[in-house]
Amino acid sequence: MAVTERRLKQREQQKESILEAARAIMLKEGWPAVSIRKIAELIGYSLPVVYNHFENKDAIMEDFIRHGFILLGDAALAAKAQSADPAQQLKLIAIAYYDFALSHREYYQIMFGLGVPNCDRAKEIAEIGRFGDIIISSLKQLQGGECSPQTTLKFHTFWSILHGLSSINMINLTAAPGELQQKVLQDAIQGFIMNINN
Amino acid sequence: MAVTERRLKQREQQKESILEAARAIMLKEGWPAVSIRKIAELIGYSLPVVYNHFENKDAIMEDFIRHGFILLGDAALAAKAQSADPAQQLKLIAIAYYDFALSHREYYQIMFGLGVPNCDRAKEIAEIGRFGDIIISSLKQLQGGECSPQTTLKFHTFWSILHGLSSINMINLTAAPGELQQKVLQDAIQGFIMNINN
């Protein structure tokens, strides 16, 4: 029965083309402009075909959240690999995180901004855990190796600082100039690292 | 011509009842559930009446953003008044900010989460500036009185940290327990204040 195998492959390709179409619309017009009808038209099929692959629009969004966290994790990993010093690693990760948020605005916004209703499901997304582990491993090293409750606390602090910097900057409430933004980032991370063993 | 005066008063009351209706729906079912039709039904008028007071739905949202920043500013002001020491003031403001975000989730979310498309208009909202000033005045004191570019930088850092803590917590990505959250806040602010003169 090589038939079912080929069919599965076609199904997979169709699903991929749906995500590709959705991504194209998202990057050009933003996530709110992504509609099932537009996707259907782009892939050359009728509307309900999309529902053969995704239960609803939120399921498509969840796929993007997953993908976003993979990209973010990869960026963090690449940054980390550039140094062996854990403190330096954290600084590099911070810069990479900030760069990701600003150069992948659409991704970042659905990962955090619009993901609010998905509170419960968020914990089930493995990619978020992976991203966390990358940072935690550097933190552990910096703190001396043992994995204390302190490490969890510091991870939350670190992530919160990064998210705050990125998102405040994204909505541009106070219009800080470009050079200042980089300094804010370094300032915050500096304070974080200096206070790492308290 | 006391007629026009009375009419203006009625208009104002109508507008207020629209906002009240919108607020009621928002608090019960969240902002996305707020629709013009529901508002119209709640105030006992037909649908287009709402458009006599607000150009579109975004205008209603902007009103909520304004109101939210007033509430946030008030909370910050009340917290600040509890101490004369600027460092202590910042800590109190931080706690108040965090409390506001969590106890006024719906407000906070439209103030930051969904306000993304309004980048340009954000700068024109005076209430945001007011909120900033409250914090900046404490920062200036702590730094010795002069208003250097440093102060602006520190203000951005402070706000970013607070926003990061609040919003990361709100979407609850990693499910930090309640006691830990408070510690994360204190940890981050501690690091910030210790690094204030660098």
Add this chain to the structure above:
DNA sequence: CTACTTTTGCTAACAGTGTTAACTTTTTTA
């Protein structure tokens, strides 16, 4: 008090949205 003007509110429609039920066509299996 009547006639005119302005304001106010209504109904109905347009152009979208997510989602689903029912039907047709194509493809695979026996």
Add this chain to the structure above:
DNA sequence: TAAAAAAGTTAACACTGTTAGCAAAAGTAG
């Protein structure tokens, strides 16, 4: 070749924001 299964279609439902055009009420002037 006939039955069964899968894939894809059209058409509808129940919403959404927004607007045009018309009816009714209220205020103003002769």
